Amino acid sequence: MLSTAERNAQLSQQSLGRLAKEVALPGYDRSRLARGIVHVGLGAFHRAHQALYTEAVVAQGDLRWGIVGVSLRDPGVADRLAAQDHLYSVTERHGDEARTRIVGVLRDALYAPSHLAQVIRAIADPATTILTSTVTEKGYSQHPASADLDVADAAVRHDLAHPDAPKTTLGVLAAGIRSRPAGAPLTVVCCDNMARNGHSLRKLLVQYAGLFDETLARRIETQIAFPNSMVDRIVPAATPASLAWAAGRLGLRDEAAIVCEPFMQWVIEDCFAGPRPAWEDAGALLTADVRPYQAMKLRLLNGTHSAIAYAGQLCGLESVSDAMADPLVGQFARRLMLEDLRATVAAPAGYDVPAYCHELLRRFENPALAHRTQQIAMDGTQKVPVRWLPALRESLAAGVERPLLERALAGWLHYLARGRSDSGAPLTISDPGAEALIARLRAAADDGDAARAALAHEPVFGSAPWPPAFAARLARHLATLRQGGMAALLAG
Structure with missing residues (x-):
């Protein structure tokens, strides 16, 4: 537990008033922000990309789209964000030019191995109509040459034997979908660098589910939308030097600070199963063919x-x-x-x-x-x-x-x-x-x-x-x- 002095010196809801004047703050009431999105893969890229598009939608008044972030491998990121009331800074920097904002759209940060039941409930919640993912290419248990499910992978074999206690991305998604009410619309947006990433994720998830629950496999294939998408932004991993630089700019310590380039692009196939944020109002391109x-x-x-x-x-x-x-x-x-x-x-x-x-x-x-x-x-x-x-x-x-x-x-x-x-x-x-x-x-x-x-x-x-x-x-x-x-x- 942080002391009062430590809380005052670190980014939090309480310390927002102490930030440098040039730092932009969330312009909405975070207490009214509902949970409508689950994101799997709570790394820097998501927090500097999809979360910012959603932040812009929320700032325009649509408070349905708070994000529940899920980390599958690193407990540290969830702990750091929780200690800061799930606030973090993003600084867009090119040369000597820089612009910093505080992002407030993250409502929760869960480390799946320790909070698996909460993660599954969040995916199963009918209020969750969007699930996004950034787990890197290797995070989908895909055989790189065949592009099919790697059934020889030890973690996949574990999840097939224990589908209610999964460790893999596919296992966690399947467990959450399996618990959703029938007919509750869900769109899964894969944001990783795979060709036809949405279609690839659907195929892998159907292959995985079909090995232990054919009904679930048919439901995934026929009732859930998997639009393809393309994401683009250069977001380096944080370093002690980048965190120290961000602290000097903020006037507070932010253990989840991100420094990235100004450029940002998101192209999404316009194929959704239910309600979604108006990401196009934040600059995303919705198209028929990604x-x-x-x-x-x-x-x-x-x-x-x-x-x-x-x-x-x-x-x-x-x-x-x-x-x-x-x-x-x-x-x-x-x-x-x-x-x-x-x-x-x-x-x-x-x-x-x-x-x-x-x-x-x-x-x-x-x-x-x-x-x-x-x-x-x-x-x-x-x-x-x-x-x-x-x-x-x-x-x-x-x-x-x-x-x-x-x-x-x-x-x-x-x-x-x-x-x-x-x-x-x-x-x-x-x-x-x-x-x-x-x-x-x-x-x-x-x-x-x-x-x-x-x-x-x-x-x-x-x-x-x-x-x-x-x-x-x-x-x-x-x-x-x-x-x-x-x-x-x-x-x-």
Whole structure:
């Protein structure tokens, strides 16, 4: 329990009057805010993105849409928010320009392993008509190559044996839906970087439920809406330095403070089962087809981000802005986006793709964010199959080489196999799905064997064969990396 002095020095409902004058406050009565949304994955991205769109709707007078946030893995985020009456700050920063607001739309923050019954009740409550999720690609128990439910996953097997005591995202969603009254409308909006994310989540949830409750599976498939969506905002993880900077700006300590870029985008398929917030009034785009926006963002933003992350890690560059300022890595990232990846996307009607690309590159160069390459490099075995491999397969099928994207793929494999930067510094590889692929790479007799072994790794590269000429080019890139590092690969 915080003392009175500590409460006065920390962000809370009681201490709002002590904030710096330039900080914007919630312009509504939080005590009247109903609970209409459950969000699973209470990380910084949600709190700096979907929550802000909802905050704007609530500020316009629609108080039905308070959010119950659910954390599946980290008890700390729920504890920090509860200690602050579920208030937190968001500062949008580019260079020397900054704008800060306090967000009040979060009504509760629950750590699912400790408060599972409350989480299930919140999802089951008929007043909850929207459920959103940001749990990263690996959080949906999806096999990266087949895109089906990974029934071999230990946590999935646990939930199938104990559906009323789930640990996984799918298990928690299914348990809550199973307890909802018949006919109560629900829309589930997946906000993670998966192609056709809404449809993918519905398929996975139906597959999961069908293994123990066919009635529940049919209900999920026929009665609940799963619109596809695309989200975009660069939100680095908080650091001691960013929290200290935010405290200086606020005049109070905020243990959940977020510092992010000004840009924000949300495109949602207009397919809802019941009431929803008027997110379009807050700037979201409601459309009949999200797919062109998803493909554009996955390949141009996320695909380039991943390439920057692995090249940056190998070259000892800590942040994206550091990488963009590096002559070799920055030029590689620009050419990869503008030449290789841009050629693989079909733009939405009337969309200015070159302008979008140049805006992305400007955002990557923002030195105020300190977006760490190590953070973006996480879980490559889940990200590469979505961000790079479809573009490569499509291009190879058309007889087109993508030399820059092929170099990026070689860089990732070298990053996994070597485990050290080009200067010899050990790298932190945070990717639970990479162990078997790393073993294949390190057991290879030579670069050609390594390329073929990697491409034969079905959990990432799928079962369809890759062209021998492509494998040969990949082997040459691996040889260049082994002999001269990333600088030699990018200079070639």
